[in-house]
Amino acid sequence: xxxxxxxxxxxxxxxxxxxxxxxxxxxxxxxxxxxxxxxxxxxxxxxxxxxxxxxxxxxxxxxxxxxxxxxxxxxxxxxxxxxxxxxxxxxxxxxxxxxxxxxxxxxxxxxxxxxxxxxxxxxxxxxxxxxxxxxxxxxxxxxxxxxxxxxxxxxxxxxxxxxxxxxxxxxxxxxxxxxxxxxxxxxxxxxxxxxxxxxxxxxxxxxxxxxxxxxxxxxxxxxxxxxxxxxxxxxxxxxxxxxxxxxxxxxxxxxxxxxxxxxxxxxxxxxxxxxxxxxxxxxxxxxxxxxxxxxxxxxxxxxxxxxxxxxxxxxxxxxxxxxxxxxxxxxxxxxxxxxxxxxxxxxxxxxxxxxxxxxxxxxxxxxxxxxxxxxxxxxxxxxxxxxxxxxxxxxxxxxxxxxxxxxxxxxxxxxxxx
Numbered sequence: 393x394x395x396x397x398x399x400x401x402x403x404x405x406x407x408x409x410x411x412x413x414x415x416x417x418x419x420x421x422x423x424x425x426x427x428x429x430x431x432x433x434x435x436x437x438x439x440x441x442x443x444x445x446x447x448x449x450x451x452x453x454x455x456x457x458x459x460x461x462x463x464x465x466x467x468x469x470x471x472x473x474x475x476x477x478x479x480x481x482x483x484x485x486x487x488x489x490x491x492x493x494x495x496x497x498x499x500x501x502x503x504x505x506x507x508x509x510x511x512x513x514x515x516x517x518x519x520x521x522x523x524x525x526x527x528x529x530x531x532x533x534x535x536x537x538x539x540x541x542x543x544x545x546x547x548x549x550x551x552x553x554x555x556x557x558x559x560x561x562x563x564x565x566x567x568x569x570x571x572x573x574x575x576x577x578x579x580x581x582x583x584x585x586x587x588x589x590x591x592x593x594x595x596x597x598x599x600x601x602x603x604x605x606x607x608x609x610x611x612x613x614x615x616x617x618x619x620x621x622x623x624x625x626x627x628x629x630x631x632x633x634x635x636x637x638x639x640x641x642x643x644x645x646x647x648x649x650x651x652x653x654x655x656x657x658x659x660x661x662x663x664x665x666x667x668x669x670x671x672x673x674x675x676x677x678x679x680x681x682x683x684x685x686x687x688x689x690x691x692x693x694x695x696x697x698x699x700x701x702x703x704x705x706x707x708x709x710x711x712x713x714x715x716x717x718x719x720x721x722x723x724x725x726x727x728x729x730x731x732x733x734x735x736x737x738x739x740x741x742x743x744x745x746x747x748x749x750x751x752x753x754x755x756x757x758x759x760x761x762x763x764x765x766x767x768x769x770x771x772x773x774x775x776x777x778x779x780x781x782x783x784x785x786x787x788x789x790x791x792x793x794x795x796x797x798x799x800x801x802x803x804x805x806x807x808x809x810x
Contacts, residue, residue, distance in 0.1 A: 395428055413750060420447025423769050423776055425755070433753045436768040436780055440757070441589075441621050441731075444648035444690070445697075446769040451689055452651045459685040466681055468674065474684035481691045482659055485630040487639055490665040492658040493679030497620035497646030498535025500656035503673060504642045505539045505557075507664055508581035508614050514667035515612065523580035523613060526560045527571070531760075533590035534583070534618055543583050546591070566597045575607050581614040581642075582607065586632035589621035592760030593726045593733025598636055605638045614641040614664065620656070624648050625694045625770060627729035628702030635728065651690045655683040697770045705729035707774055708766070711781045719788045723762075732766040733759070734784075741791060748787035754780055 395416040416428040423446050425433045438444060445452060466472050479491035494500045505526065512523035528534075530545040541550050542557030545565075550556055564570040565588070575582070582604045588594040608615045617640040622632040624645055633640060641664055646656035656678070709725065712734055716722040723735045736742045739761035746758045759765045764784075768776070 422446045423772050431753060433755050434776060434779060435755045436766050437755045437757055438767050438769045441626060441647045441767040443652055444625065444770050445651055445693055446771045451693055452686060455686050455689040459682050464682045472681045474681050474688060475679050478684045478688050481688065482657060486643060486659050488643065488659040489662045490660050494656040494675055495654050495677045497644060497656045498537045498540045500644040500646055500658050501534045501618060502537050502539045503658050504616050504644050506673060507642060507660065508616060511614060511664045511667040512580035521578060523578055524559055525578045526581050526583055527563050527574055527579055528560055528583045530562045530565050531591040532585055532588055566600045568600055568603050571603060577611060579613050581616050583616045585618040587622040587731060590759050592735060592763040593731060593765060595728060601636050601638060616642040619643050620646045622731055625698055625701055626731045628698060628705055632728065650683040650687040653683045653686055655687055701729050701770050704772055704774060704777065708732055708777045711777060715781060715784060721788060721792060730768055730770060734764040736762050738762055744791045745787045749783050752783045754783050
């Protein structure tokens with residue numbers, strides 16, 4: 393089927409939720425995708441961080457074929473051999489005790505919020521005022537379900553669906569004084585992304601995260617970290633919070649966990665898990681045998697890739713910083729490992745640069761309006777980074793030159809008018 397036919401069919405049949413780029417992809421291998429015309433693209437977005445092992449990874453394909461021939465889905469009313477094995481690996485790398493498997497990241501976050509309220513209620517047996525308020529961060533993004541939207545600190549996502557979940561208050565990003573001022577004995581949880589993803593690849597500061605940990609520990613509230621985009625190797629460690637030397641009460645993960653199959657997870661402590669009983673939470677598809685078998689294989693591959701992610705990520709960051717020094721239109725380079733953001737001086741420029749890279753057959757995207765986001769597969773090499781840096785350099789020079797020409801033309805026209 394041709395691209396034009398697909399576009400026509402989608403326009404008449406699908407909800408208009410996506411503003412898609414006009415490319416029809418047919419297949420992928422490694423860090424590359426091929427479109428319907430046979431053109432090859434370097435993928436530096438990896439399905440927004442999902443395809444962390446690249447496309448058509450041989451070990452993942454073997455696991456998919458083997459498990460699909462056995463059983464794909466089983467109800468959570470029965471046992472299968474992979475949930476406990478996968479949970480054991482996740483608790484090993486996180487330092488937490490218990491796991492719940494969901495279909496997606498937003499469902500994992502939804503479950504984490506439920507756990508926070510449930511734990512606070514279960515521990516409030518002495519008649520004190522209940523803990524129920526939730527502190528979240530401005531500029532954050534946690535997903536599309538109601539609880540996730542309610543804790544998302546960007547009005548453009550929340551307001552169309554208002555009223556949302558009550559009891560949520562937003563703290564200014566990385567402002568410790570504001571966090572302390574808004575925190576009190578009624579707070580059951582502080583919720584944040586260790587590195588804000590949709591918010592423009594913004595790492596939380598060490599001071600802010602350590603303050604959040606101390607406030608929650610002293611009061612009995614929970615620290616909940618969203619590592620759906622930053623977790624499972626993306627920053628060069630299993631979890632981004634491991635760069636800070638703290639241990640949260642709940643962590644949510646998803647994107648790369650099952651190497652492209654839908655799977656999310658809540659990781660938590662025994663203390664929090666004690667509040668949960670059969671029938672209080674559940675899922676139809678979460679933690680199925682196919683997704684769990686693939687996730688076990690992914691984690692096995694991840695162990696070998698972490699040093700590579702750190703090495704290539706540091707190289708990428710250094711090269712991007714070199715571009716920043718060359719181009720005044722680059723305001724800042726942020727991130728860790730292979731989670732990188734490049735903030736440009738305007739949304740217009742970021743849009744033009746992203747479009748130019750697409751013309752050069754390089755896939756990235758733009759987030760928080762003016763930030764170019766890079767989430768390549770963990771198997772990416774320095775030569776791929778060099779190609780992207782060269783393309784960015786050319787795109788910035790070209791767009792800047794075009795803007796300068798347009799500005800000069802406008803100046804001349806104004807002088808003639810005067």
